[in-house]
Amino acid sequence: MTNEPLPVLAILGGTGDLGTGLARRWAQAGYRVIIGSRTLEKAQAAVADLHEVMAERGVAQVHVEAMENLDAATAADIVTLTVPFSHQAATLELVKPALAGKILVDVTVPLVPPKVARVQLPEAGSAGQIAQELLGEEVAVVSAFQNVPAAKLQEADGPDCDVLVCGNKREAREAVITLVEAAGMRGFHAGMINNAAAAEALTSVLIVINKQYQCHAGIRITGLGDH
Amino acid sequence: MTNEPLPVLAILGGTGDLGTGLARRWAQAGYRVIIGSRTLEKAQAAVADLHEVMAERGVAQVHVEAMENLDAATAADIVTLTVPFSHQAATLELVKPALAGKILVDVTVPLVPPKVARVQLPEAGSAGQIAQELLGEEVAVVSAFQNVPAAKLQEADGPDCDVLVCGNKREAREAVITLVEAAGMRGFHAGMINNAAAAEALTSVLIVINKQYQCHAGIRITGLGDH
Numbered sequence: 001m002t003n004e005p006l007p008v009l010a011i012l013g014g015t016g017d018l019g020t021g022l023a024r025r026w027a028q029a030g031y032r033v034i035i036g037s038r039t040l041e042k043a044q045a046a047v048a049d050l051h052e053v054m055a056e057r058g059v060a061q062v063h064v065e066a067m068e069n070l071d072a073a074t075a076a077d078i079v080t081l082t083v084p085f086s087h088q089a090a091t092l093e094l095v096k097p098a099l100a101g102k103i104l105v106d107v108t109v110p111l112v113p114p115k116v117a118r119v120q121l122p123e124a125g126s127a128g129q130i131a132q133e134l135l136g137e138e139v140a141v142v143s144a145f146q147n148v149p150a151a152k153l154q155e156a157d158g159p160d161c162d163v164l165v166c167g168n169k170r171e172a173r174e175a176v177i178t179l180v181e182a183a184g185m186r187g188f189h190a191g192m193i194n195n196a197a198a199a200e201a202l203t204s205v206l207i208v209i210n211k212q213y214q215c216h217a218g219i220r221i222t223g224l225g226d227h
Numbered sequence: 228m229t230n231e232p233l234p235v236l237a238i239l240g241g242t243g244d245l246g247t248g249l250a251r252r253w254a255q256a257g258y259r260v261i262i263g264s265r266t267l268e269k270a271q272a273a274v275a276d277l278h279e280v281m282a283e284r285g286v287a288q289v290h291v292e293a294m295e296n297l298d299a300a301t302a303a304d305i306v307t308l309t310v311p312f313s314h315q316a317a318t319l320e321l322v323k324p325a326l327a328g329k330i331l332v333d334v335t336v337p338l339v340p341p342k343v344a345r346v347q348l349p350e351a352g353s354a355g356q357i358a359q360e361l362l363g364e365e366v367a368v369v370s371a372f373q374n375v376p377a378a379k380l381q382e383a384d385g386p387d388c389d390v391l392v393c394g395n396k397r398e399a400r401e402a403v404i405t406l407v408e409a410a411g412m413r414g415f416h417a418g419m420i421n422n423a424a425a426a427e428a429l430t431s432v433l434i435v436i437n438k439q440y441q442c443h444a445g446i447r448i449t450g451l452g453d454h
Contacts, residue, residue: 119424191435198428208418217450
């Protein structure tokens with residue numbers, strides 16, 4: 001443990017299931033969390049909902065704010081993007097000026113509706129690579145959380161799964177692995193940003209499994225030996 | 228249980244770690260297994276080695292034969308391909324005439340040496356799709372076993388991991404899931420052949436994890452509920 005202050009976290013598109021799930025867990029872990037949305041009203045509604053859930057869980061105090069996406073990105077140290085693939089590029093273009101020198105956690109899964117159970121990766125290889133190319137070297141893009149069942153993330157006890165963490169900069173990956181742990185899961189360094197393709201493709205596989213078993217599946221890494 | 232006879236299994240490129248690992252487990256489960264290789268001598272050496280291992284394990288009788296790849300494919304009902312990506316197309320072209328109406332289990336991982344820890348999927352999307360396109364509709368290609376640690380597969384107690392099984396034909400997927408179970412693992416229907424990309428990409432991620440932890444990692448599906 002060091003005495004460094006915790007980074008301020010923004011979650012863009014933070015009103016969906018995955019965004020609110022992460023917000024709950026990080027807020028409960030003591031982080032200051034900014035929920036970003038396209039409109040301030042939607043973000044405020046998500047914050048009000050979060051406060052209700054925290055009260056139900058008996059959590060005394062959390063630091064959560066609502067902002068529009070660009071303001072949220074500006075105010076934060078680490079910015080997490082949880083928008084649908086179809087909004088990824090536009091949202092990143094909007095907030096790009098606010099991201100220089102920061103970490104962008106890309107949670108985008110390049111699903112192609114209506115066939116979301118079929119792997120259809122983009123030409124660039126992965127949504128993670130699209131984000132890194134769009135934002136340039138000034139921003140450390142880290143891909144994570146694609147295989148976390150959002151419904152489970154919102155519950156108090158959290159999901160039974162691991163998180164694959166990909167990115168080109170070691171320090172940025174390590175910062176995100178810390179956030180994975182703060183959210184109650186194990187994070188694994190899973191390679192450079194190209195390897196985001198694995199986690200993104202796996203989401204369609206988990207959709208197939210969820211449909212068969214009527215469940216919220218995830219993955220765990222096995223065979224680590226004594227680790 | 229039905230009274231249908233067990234299918235005869237061929238493993239092409241069956242002299243490598245993964246091929247011999249599968250051969251050991253299927254032979255021990257009572258299947259007739261044909262180890263195929265480019266030369267009869269290499270296949271015979273692998274069969275002799277398998278008999279030694281079975282004797283060490285106290286297994287009284289196994290049905291294992293050595294053949295050249297085309298003869299092996301001709302004699303088998305289900306053909307498993309465990310050659311390096313660089314030999315995939317040539318081997319399939321060679322045995323294609325013997326595969327009509329059969330199941331081809333593609334274990335190929337499209338790694339691009341020397342950067343095997345980096346996901347670099349082929350233009351077709353996956354090695355599984357390449358196999359299905361090359362063999363045509365006459366052959367049911369099923370992708371499986373990419374994420375099984377070969378070293379663990381060779382041991383008596385077997386690996387602690389699940390197997391993702393992709394393919395366009397349900398009956399063929401089910402036949403392969405039966406083979407996964409015969410080898411001591413759980414198999415999951417993971418979608419159409421396009422979804423082979425997920426398992427193939429995941430192999431590079433597991434290589435990254437193996438390097439960090441000095442281990443033989445695999446994956447397990449979690450969150451299945453009561454299943």
